[in-house]
Amino acid sequence: MTLISTISEPQSTLAEALSNRPVPKIRIAAFCETTETHDMVALAAIDRRMMRANIDFQMGGTKTAIRQYSNAPTPDLILLERQVPGDLLLEELGRLAEVCDAGTRVLVIGASNDIRFYRTLMDRGISDYLVSPTDAPTLITAIGRLYEGADAQKLGRTCAFIGAKGGVGSSTIAHNVASTLADRLQYDVILADMDLPFGTAGLDFNIDSAQGMVEALESGDKLDELLFERLLGKCSERLRMLVAPATLERPYDLGEEDVDAFVDMARTSASHVVLDMPHLWSSWARRMLVAADDVVVTAVPDLANMRNTKSLVEALRKARPNDAPPRLVLNQIGVPKRPEIKIADFVKAVGLDPLVAIPFDPKPFGTAANNGQMIFDVAARSAKPFAAISEALLESSGGKRRGGKGWGFLSRLSPRRRSA
The missing domain is CATH 3.40.50.2300 (Response regulator)
Structure with missing residues (x-):
């Protein structure tokens, strides 16, 4: 697979001077x-x-x-x-x-x-x-x-990935970007699989964990650094993950305050928090998307995706007036015999240029999914889009392309961690 399009969209400068720290409940x-x-x-x-x-x-x-x-x-x-x-x-x-x-x-x-x-x-x-x-x-x-104390910790940035429609590859992109930030660009990263009944992060990283995302969300006031660290699954030296249970034994009704507490803890523990969001529009999901420092919308070039992307972009622009618009990733370009909307027409309709456009390349993606691997481990050339997305996210946060100082207790718990 090759990267067929990398379009740099000028980002809004409104939020450049704004902190990513939320104002408390006052x-x-x-x-x-x-x-x-x-x-x-x-x-x-x-x-x-x-x-x-x-x-x-x-x-x-x-x-x-x-x-x-x-x-x-x-x-x-x-x-x-x-x-x-x-x-x-x-x-x-x-x-x-x-x-x-x-x-x-x-x-x-x-x-x-x-x-x-x-x-x-x-x-x-x-x-x-x-x-x-x-x-x-x-x-x-x-x-x-x-309301920021003198001893306030620096907070990591959150990036929420969501698909304009189910099955467009948003989770695959989120997982590979998290891996790229951690293993290639050397930042401490937490990946949170928010699709509780159907999440695939555990499969993609070949991790089987009985605890993780649900326990972190339901711990409430009991969620402290020690409990949070215990719930994290280790993917690599700098990548930790909260695994979704991916079972249908119970419904998962999340409260906004539980989600806030979880995100606060994660942001004090790593420089980047990647949120793999399910394709739904609930109160807690909307809150997480609106509150994220960056939002990446993944779509394929068909009519339903174009309509849904336009709706998402308009809703998030309205709810985030002092922030840059969401990032757009077009995926699965050029599926044989499938009619597609031209990229130029898609862009004109949604009012947003794609950060990257990724061609349909089933072999490395299918191999990686079935083997619990990242794309870079299967075909390094096919991982170029994830490097482009990662570096764009770093650029928006003022981070350096290489290196990156680890924050929070994850850094203290990794004795073999290289300094940056």
């Missing part, structure tokens, strides 16, 4: 004086990093906030826009402080761009100050910084 109230700031807060509220926060925003300044909280508890964070002279603002903030509960933080958006005034606000106990006009990424970064 209550936020915003009081806006201008419609521009109101609209900006509304845009920030739907950002994936703010998914866990509960945000209420309205028009009104300091007087509105004081009136609202005179006889009611204050939220964790108050965002206050006030376009008045510094002396008046300080006086109003003093009155606001009288009705604020202990522990409530205040972030002010104002017109003054004076470092001395900023220092005065900090001395008065204001948590942060932004000069208007500002934008949603700047506000999200400021909020995240308020």
Whole structure:
């Protein structure tokens, strides 16, 4: 197999300065004086990093906030826009402080761009100050910084792989990309098989594990580093995996909070977390896709895939306004005697260029699947698309092409691990 297309799509720069750390589960109230700031807060509220926060925003300044909280508890964070002279603002903030509960933080958006005034606000106990006009990424970064402790661990990046339709090869691509990142590019990687009843990661890596994905999701508050490490199956020196049970003995109804806890633990344990997503649209699956740092949609060139890809891309663009669009991988190009939609027509319809287009090449892929191997181990030339996808994901995260420092307890538990 050869790589027949590698198209580099310019990625959005909106999220370049944004952290990949989610804002914790807090209550936020915003009081806006201008419609521009109101609209900006509304845009920030739907950002994936703010998914866990509960945000209420309205028009009104300091007087509105004081009136609202005179006889009611204050939220964790108050965002206050006030376009008045510094002396008046300080006086109003003093009155606001009288009705604020202990522990409530205040972030002010104002017109003054004076470092001395900023220092005065900090001395008065204001948590942060932004000069208007500002934008949603700047506000999200400021909020995240308020709740990021000095000892906070660096978080790994999550990449969710999903097929536009069943049987398009999304899992095969996810598994081979995870292997490439770990074994060829030397990053610590966790592969999570989220297709609990029908997952194939255990088969593809020839791993038989009685524990794994379900146990991690159902452990709740008991999921700590030691338990998490015990549930991980070892594929190679730098690749660990959570295996799906792949049985139909019970239904698998996941809660959003369980999924959040699992992803949080995985991101503190490896530099890259590859999520092999099933082809479904549930509340938890949508949440994982929206919250992922990168999303890769795999499709084959037919009408159903084109329709589903268009729907996925539009939904994720709407839900992730401050992030780059999903990555598109076209797979199984050139199946003999199968009518296909031309790549150019597919791209025009979905509004997204493919990162790679992979030709139909059944022999190495079938051999690898039946033997529990990766494509690189069967036919190295056929693995070029996975290297291209891996390097594109590294580029979007600012990672280096070669090397990569391991993070989290996985690094400490691997004595034979080479330093990068």
